[in-house]
Structure formats: structure tokens, C-alpha cells
Amino acid sequence: MPAIPAWLIEPLWVQFAALLPDRPTYQPTHPLGCHRKRIDDRIVFDKLVQVLRFGCAYEAIADATCSATTIRGRRDEWIELGVFAQLKQIALDAYDRLVGLVLDDIAVDGCITKAPGGGEAAGRSPVDRGKQGMKRSLMVDGYGIPLGRVLAAANRHDSPLLGPTLDHLDDLGPLPQAITVHLDAGYDSQVTRALLAERGLTGEIAHKGDKAPIQASQRWHVERTNSWHNAFNRLQRCYERTEKVIDAFFDLADAIITVRSLIRRAWTLYRWNNRPARRR
Template sequence: MLLPERPVYHPNHPLRCHRPRIGDRIVFDKLLQLLRFGCSYEAIADATCSASTIRSRRDEWIRLGVLSRFKQIALEGYDRIVGLVLGQIAVDGAITKAPGGGEAAGRSPVDRGKQGLKHSGTTDGYGIPLGRVPAGANRHDSPLLAPPLDRLGDPGPLPDEITVHLDAGYDSTRTRALLAGRGLRGRIAHEGEKTPIQASRRRHVERTHAWQNAFHRLARCFERRTTVIDAFFGLADTIITVRSLIRRAWTTRRWDERPRRRP
């Protein structure tokens, strides 16, 4: 269990008959709906759970590290059953809208200077998301390369040789020095030369960005705090990882709830 045991009624209440605690499953379902549909907390609230309860339980789970641990479990399960392709890493940034501004927002160069969010994401050789760094949309890709590379060891032991696939936005001496300092080999598209995205593993990170943008909470982010943005991205990454695990394990594994058709 990732969540601590909680009584239905607070033990310090003198009569122990106040409003019971909303079930964690109900709140988690509301968070999934928020992530998928991108609506406001008030729009998703109903008689079973209020908007303030969703926010407070969300902050509680972030503080306890529940959502980050949830993602780690999904990655460990995928690596054990299918296997992460950590020898081939792809890093790229994607810009989305951030109408509400916030800690990680900035002027978007592709949206007439409106508030936007850039997330520099890292994936394995198949496209499984390993992590990301949220930043303002006006930030260049190159300075955002180091933080996700520093966290490559989180999923597990790394192979001896790792190739990092990057687009022309990272074509600089600084990037090559950064990769060399970490013992990584870079495959970088040269600026000014047309290179099809199919020529390298970069297509996998582009596909992962498309998967993430299917969650409307991420494609149009109204959250203002970086910790909350990270939590929603982590939840989306968990769903993407589990989906890929079921799809790829369908041909090699059998289990009781295995779908009749490949999902």
C-alpha cells in the first residue's frame, strides 16, 4: 500500500460523528478525470467529492511522494517484464499553453508571446518516459539537457554505452562537452541540414510528446505550481508506461485479465 491507513472519522473529534473522510479511490478517479479532460476542479466535483477535497488530497499525495512512487513502480514493472532500452536515450522539448501563468511559465515564442510551458522530456529507445524538466516556453532546449540526464539512473542500472539522440536545437559545443563529461555518446542533428526524424530514435520522444498532449491537463496547463505540474506529468507517464506494458506483453505473457485482442 502506498497510502497510509486512515480512520474514516478523525479520532480527535469529541463526538466522532463528523463528516467521514472521502475514499482515496474516489479522489484518485477525479484526478484521472482532471488529467484526461483538462476541466476545472469545480467542474469535476460532485456530490461524492468537492473541489477543495481534490486539491487537499492531491497536495497530501505530492507531499508523501505517492505519485512519484507510483510512477517508479510502473517503470520497475516494465523493466522487469519487457525491459527498458536505456542504451538509446532521446531528449527533446515540447511547448504547450499555460494560460494561467505560474512558476514554470514564460512567454511563448510560437504563440504570440502568450504564457507557455516547455517540458524537456527524456525517453528510452522505445519511447517510455523517464522524466522531464518543466520550464518557461522562452527557455532554450540546450540548458535544460543536464537535469534529465542526471536522473537517468533512477529506473535502474545503466548500460556501459549510452547514445543520446538530440535534434538541431542541441547542436553546440556546450552540449557535446556536457555529454562527454557524463560519458555519453551524442547523436545530434546538425543545424541547417534537413534530417528526417526517422533517421534516429528521436521519433520515439516525439511520439511520447503526442501521447502526453492527449491528456488535456498537460496540453493546456492551468496549474501554477511546479510541484503540481510534475505530479500530473508523472501520473500521465505512469498511464503511458502501463499502456505500453500491456500492449507489448500481450504477445509474450499470459495473465488472468489478459485482453482477448491486442490493445
């Protein structure tokens, strides 16, 4: 079973490959001139997508075409080059240009997942008997396109993470004059209202003690995006220990989510030569 369908992985790979520097097929400095052929980048990219989607270990996904060491080494090389972050930003810019980000209504929420291996972004989970867990504070636009995230230990409260999460708005260029931030009852405090007022944002915050369905309003977009993220098993049950690797996998997942939404929404807005016969 493919990790993601061909109509989605092909445009991702084309853009990803354009960001990679040229590398010789054989190492030219080898003294005997007989160094083994470099593993093709496309093979490693497909392996990383499989690790992200299925959550399997590198050793389990390795085969005769590519070893686990090569997958990890190429992953770290691409992280140092910033390729994953660039891919996410290019996908976001393309979506904004072709469809348009809904930035006058944004939503922020925290999501706790498992982190059995511990690591830099892990801590005692208050919802899993004190086991190791990770929290992400996620910001999305009015449709659910991921705009930015902050990683923290599972025992961190959502409210202190709101400010660093909203800082990602500075990376989006021109913003609407009026922005409404939709938050759940965990943010219902004077500190949160003061923070939003300092930034010139309007808060639509659920009140503590009231039934959630009555106040759901436009927060369901961020809940749906959290579900999209948790469909990637590497993010739902994270064994990575270093935060930069976790961020790289999140950037790749964000790019997949954004491009998938772009293709689906562009199907009703545009016509092109190889346009699918039906909406994906």
C-alpha cells in the same frame, strides 16, 4: 465517457491504494463523535484522473460525491506523501523487469505547451505571441517510455536543459556501457558535445541546415511520447501554478503511459489467467 479504460485504471488504482496510509473513516478526535464520513480515496483518484485527461477545472468535475476542495486537499496530501512519484517509479521498475527498458538508445527533446494561468514553470512563449507557456525537456528510452523531465519557462532554450534532464539517468540503476543520445538540431553545438563527452555518452545530433526527415533516425520515439503527454489536456493547457502539482500530474501521466505500454507489450510475451482476448 471514461477518462481511461477499466483494464488500465484498475491496476493503477490497486498499486496506488497500496501506497496510501490507513485513514479512519470518521475523525476519532471530533468532540461530538459525529464528524462527516471521509470521502473514499478511490472517488478522489478517479476525479484526479478525469482532471488530468480532460483538463477541466476542479469545480467542473466536482459533484455530490466529492467537492473541489476535497479534490485539491487530497491531491496536496498525496503530493506531500510522494505517492505520485512512487507510483511512476513502481510502474517503470515493473516495465523494466517484465519487458526491459532500451537504455542504449535514448532521446531528449523539448516541448512547449500553453500555461494561461502563469505560475512557477511559465514564461513568455516564443511560438505563441509572447503568451504564457511552459516547456518540458523530456527524456525517453528507445521505445518511448518516459524516464525523466525538467520543467522550465517556455522561453528557455533546449540546450541548457539537457544536463539536468540527463541527470535522471542516475535514478535508473545499472546502465549500459555505451549509450547513444538522439537529439535534434537545436542541440547542435560544441557545448552539447562537450557535455555528452563528460558523461561518457555518444551524441547522435541532427545538423543545422539539413532537412529534418533525412536525420530523423530514432528521435521519433520522443516525439510520440510528447504526443502521448499532450493527449492529457491538463498537460497540454496547464492552469496549475505550482511546480510540484504539475510534476504530480506528469508523474501520474507517466505511470499511465508506462502501464499501458507494459500491458500491450506483455500481451505478446506472456500468458496469464485474465489475459485479454486481444491486444489492447
